[in-house]
Amino acid sequence: xxxxxxxxxxxxxxxxxxxxxxxxxxxxxxxxxxxxxxxxxxxxxxxxxxxxxxxxxxxxxxxxxxxxxxxxxxxxxxxxxxxxxxxxxxxxxxxxxxxxxxxxxxxxxxxxxxxxxxxxxxxxxxxxxxxxxxxxxxxxxxxxxxxxxxxxxxxxxxxxxxxxxxxxxxxxxxxxxxxxxxxxxxxxxxxxxxxxxxxxxxxxxxxxxxxxxxxxxxxxxxxxxxxxxxxxxxxxxxxxxxxxxxxxxxxxxxxxxxxxxxxxxxxxxxxxxxxxxxxxxxxxxxxxx
Amino acid sequence: xxxxxxxxxxxxxxxxxxxxxxxxxxxxxxxxxxxxxxxxxxxxxxxxxxxxxxxxxxxxxxxxxxxxxxxxxxxxxxxxxxxxxxxxxxxxxxxxxxxxxxxxxxxxxxxxxxxxxxxxxxxxxxxxxxxxxxxxxxxxxxxxxxxxxxxxxxxxxxxxxxxxxxxxxxxxxxxxxxxxxxxxxxxxxxxxxxxxxxxxxxxxxxxxxxxxxxxxxxxxxxxxxxxxxxxxxxxxxxxxxxxxxxxxxxxxxxxxxxxxxxxxxxxxxxxxxxxxxxxxxxxxxxxxxxxxxxxxxxxxxxxxxxxxxxxxxxxxxxxxx
Numbered sequence: 001x002x003x004x005x006x007x008x009x010x011x012x013x014x015x016x017x018x019x020x021x022x023x024x025x026x027x028x029x030x031x032x033x034x035x036x037x038x039x040x041x042x043x044x045x046x047x048x049x050x051x052x053x054x055x056x057x058x059x060x061x062x063x064x065x066x067x068x069x070x071x072x073x074x075x076x077x078x079x080x081x082x083x084x085x086x087x088x089x090x091x092x093x094x095x096x097x098x099x100x101x102x103x104x105x106x107x108x109x110x111x112x113x114x115x116x117x118x119x120x121x122x123x124x125x126x127x128x129x130x131x132x133x134x135x136x137x138x139x140x141x142x143x144x145x146x147x148x149x150x151x152x153x154x155x156x157x158x159x160x161x162x163x164x165x166x167x168x169x170x171x172x173x174x175x176x177x178x179x180x181x182x183x184x185x186x187x188x189x190x191x192x193x194x195x196x197x198x199x200x201x202x203x204x205x206x207x208x209x210x211x212x213x214x215x216x217x218x219x220x221x222x223x224x225x226x227x228x229x230x231x232x233x234x235x236x237x238x239x240x241x242x243x244x245x246x247x248x249x250x251x252x253x254x255x256x257x258x259x260x261x262x263x264x265x266x267x268x269x270x271x272x273x274x275x276x277x278x279x280x281x282x283x284x285x286x287x288x289x
Numbered sequence: 290x291x292x293x294x295x296x297x298x299x300x301x302x303x304x305x306x307x308x309x310x311x312x313x314x315x316x317x318x319x320x321x322x323x324x325x326x327x328x329x330x331x332x333x334x335x336x337x338x339x340x341x342x343x344x345x346x347x348x349x350x351x352x353x354x355x356x357x358x359x360x361x362x363x364x365x366x367x368x369x370x371x372x373x374x375x376x377x378x379x380x381x382x383x384x385x386x387x388x389x390x391x392x393x394x395x396x397x398x399x400x401x402x403x404x405x406x407x408x409x410x411x412x413x414x415x416x417x418x419x420x421x422x423x424x425x426x427x428x429x430x431x432x433x434x435x436x437x438x439x440x441x442x443x444x445x446x447x448x449x450x451x452x453x454x455x456x457x458x459x460x461x462x463x464x465x466x467x468x469x470x471x472x473x474x475x476x477x478x479x480x481x482x483x484x485x486x487x488x489x490x491x492x493x494x495x496x497x498x499x500x501x502x503x504x505x506x507x508x509x510x511x512x513x514x515x516x517x518x519x520x521x522x523x524x525x526x527x528x529x530x531x532x533x534x535x536x537x538x539x540x541x542x543x544x545x546x547x548x549x550x551x552x553x554x555x556x557x558x559x560x561x562x563x564x565x566x567x568x569x570x571x572x573x574x575x576x577x578x579x580x581x582x583x584x585x586x587x588x589x590x591x592x593x594x595x596x597x598x599x600x601x602x603x604x605x606x607x608x609x610x
Contacts, residue, residue: 021400028397036383114381120348121377122398123370123446281364282350 022128029119029132030139037105038140050098050144053090054151061159071159075168079177082156083242086181090152091236095145095188096214102141103196104206106133107280127277134197134273141189149185153178177241184239191232191265194272201279221250228253232268235261298360300324301345301450301481306354308340315340316505319354323483326497327476330485337505338485339378342452345483346375358450359481370399374448376439378455382427388414388438389423392445399446413445414438416471418464432459440468450481457491462570462587469495488589490525490566525566529573530585534559537582544572 037043060067071078110116119129157165157174168174195213199206217233228234228251237244238256256264301323308315316337330338343349344356347363356362361369382391392413396406414423417437422430427438436459444451453472457465472495476482486492492499501509530553531537538550538559546565553559563569566589577584 024400024402025398028394028400031397032383032394036385040385110383113384114379115383117348117377117379118383118395118442119398120366121346121370121375121443122395123367123400124398125367 022125022131025122025124025128026132026135029129030136033106033133033136034140037102037109037136046098046101046144049101050094050148051151053085053094053148054155056089057085057152057155061155068159071156072161072164075160075164078156078160079242080244082152083240083244086149086152087237087240087244090145090149091184091188092217092233094148095141095185096192096217098145099137099141099189099192100196100206100210103134103137103193104200104210106137106197106200107283108200108206126280126283130197130273130276130280134193134276137193137197138189141193142186145185145189146182149181150178153181173241180239180241184236187239187262187265188232188236190269191236194269194276195232198272198276198279201276201283221246224251225253229256232265235265300357301359301483302355302357303341303344304355304357306344306351306356308344308349309352314505315349316344316502319507321500321507321510323481323498323500325476325479325481327472327482327484327495328498328500329492329496330483330500330502331487331489331492332502333487336503338487338502339454340505341502342375342377342454342483342485345452346370346373348375370448371446372448373450373452374443374446375452376443376454376456378458380432380435382435384428385426387424387426388419388430388434388441391427391438392442395442396445401446409445409447410441413441416444417441418467433461433464436460437464437468444475449479451475451483453482453484455485455487457486457488459588461584462573465491466567466570488525490589494567525564525589526560526562527566527569528553528558528560528586528588530558530587532557532583532585533580536580537576540576540580541569541572544569546572 038046061071062068107116110119120126157169160168165174169178196206196210199209199213203209217231220228220231220233220237223231234253235256237246238261239258301321303319303321306319307317319341330341332338340349344351345358345363347366347369350364358369359372361372363369383394386394389410393406393410396409397403401409411420411423414420417440419434419437419441422434427435430438436456440453440456443453451472456472457468460468469491472482472484476497484491484495498510498512500507529537534552534556538552538561541547541550541561544563546563546568547561548564549560549562551560561569570587573584573587576582
């Protein structure tokens with residue numbers, strides 16, 4: 001009996017708005033999720049997937065002599081080509097599918113493994129669980145894909161040759177462009193992460209909705225101006241440090257200012273997470289899900 | 290008024306609770322008030338025991354009615370699980386964790402600091418006697434060890450209500466006896482223990498009360514004492530998988546408690562019927578030590594619905610309460 005009384009004195013307080021408790025709980029969820037999902041064998045495929053653009057840039061910029069010569073001699077063209085590779089391959093494909101894999105598995109993977117109930121049986125608000133899971137996915141995706149972006153940029157700048165690359169990076173607009181690309185990658189993880197977290201919560205088979213979102217994002221350049229703005233890629237595209245041509249079929253829309261794009265993406269993410277928090281309250285035991 | 294509130298906050302209350310899965314009945318019109326001590330939910334597989342437990346823990350929501358756990362609604366998990374521990378039947382774990390990490394990680398999710406979580410983890414692991422295996426991966430545990438580590442995880446945060454779904458499944462006789470002793474100790478400390486079982490012998494040896502359930506309906510509830518004498522007369526059937534079943538059969542007939550022994554068709558096991566399971570388990574331990582026989586598994590197979598009805602309420606279970 002004495003042990004029970006002793007235990008109750010160190011039990012975490014569960015008050016109405018206990019931010020320090022919630023932060024502790026989010027950190028605990030982060031530790032579990034990062035270890036489980038991002039240090040396991042299953043994560044190896046994801047790392048290989050994220051390395052594809054870096055390997056491609058290495059082949060194009062370093063191994064291929066024509067490629068490196070083009071980068072050195074036609075730098076503006078090389079920058080535009082990289083902008084297209086970044087948007088087409090890194091952003092629309094790698095980050096998109098990487099986030100789909102990471103975030104949809106946060107809940108769906110645990111439902112399949114029948115281990116979600118361990119969280120549900122903790123003295124934990126479901127909203128805090130959503131936040132903890134989301135941040136663990138965000139941490140993994142941001143680390144992974146900013147490294148992909150940085151690695152790809154490294155080979156681009158390396159191929160430009162010394163000292164032109166260092167001058168461009170530190171005395172020219174290079175550093176600003178690098179930071180912008182990294183920032184876009186982080187915003188993409190933020191936005192796509194929230195979308196896929198919700199898809200994983202709402203759909204038993206999330207592949208079809210994920211493909212629909214993929215189609216919507218790819219066809220975005222064809223959409224009328226109003227619909228064009230209901231997408232993540234539209235805001236990411238307008239942030240690109242190198243203006244990119246979307247092709248002759250693209251609908252022309254006035255560029256959205258970064259002062260609108262960035263807050264819009266953050267507000268959108270917050271709204272989607274709020275929706276996830278409402279949804280998670282109604283999620284039943286995994287066997288019934 | 291004051292005593293009413295006190296009553297409500299010291300009991301687990303089901304008020305006319307029903308749960309339907311689409312058109313399928315889970316439980317229907319359940320009204321119960323469960324006081325501290327060990328309460329066993331008894332019924333055959335699929336009778337609604339797990340549904341009742343999932344309702345108590347908010348893992349599923351009732352279609353109708355209200356549930357209160359010591360005055361807390363199950364849809365308030367933050368408050369509920371500071372007082373409730375649930376050891377479910379799912380034999381699944383988060384991937385890649387050791388036993389220690391499994392217990393400690395979820396204590397951290399409760400909000401405990403690293404130091405307190407560490408202390409509580411070791412205390413819980415010690416209670417289920419898994420200290421030596423604590424740093425091994427759960428994936429490499431035997432079924433009994435996995436059951437015990439789940440039990441450790443559910444008691445680690447010192448709940449005052451323990452909900453245990455078939456907690457003795459997969460345990461060997463020694464671990465079974467130890468676990469029952471632990472339950473009794475916890476009940477003595479003033480905890481509520483709600484245990485589901487379809488094994489009469491387990492119900493007999495550990496419960497203060499039984500709730501008999503079938504097809505989603507509560508058929509009977511009350512103290513075990515009244516039915517204990519009848520239950521002691523009920524021979525319990527146990528299946529033993531071992532390498533020398535004939536040798537084992539010859540040896541166990543030395544005990545008065547064994548009334549029948551039958552070889553398994555594959556000659557790798559034995560079914561026995563005993564009137565005194567505790568004495569039989571002790572005998573079995575002695576035989577294993579003396580003969581060096583290799584026992585692969587020991588499991589009660591007494592899941593006969595008619596036996597439950599005959600020995601608890603004396604009917605064939607055709608009607609509904």
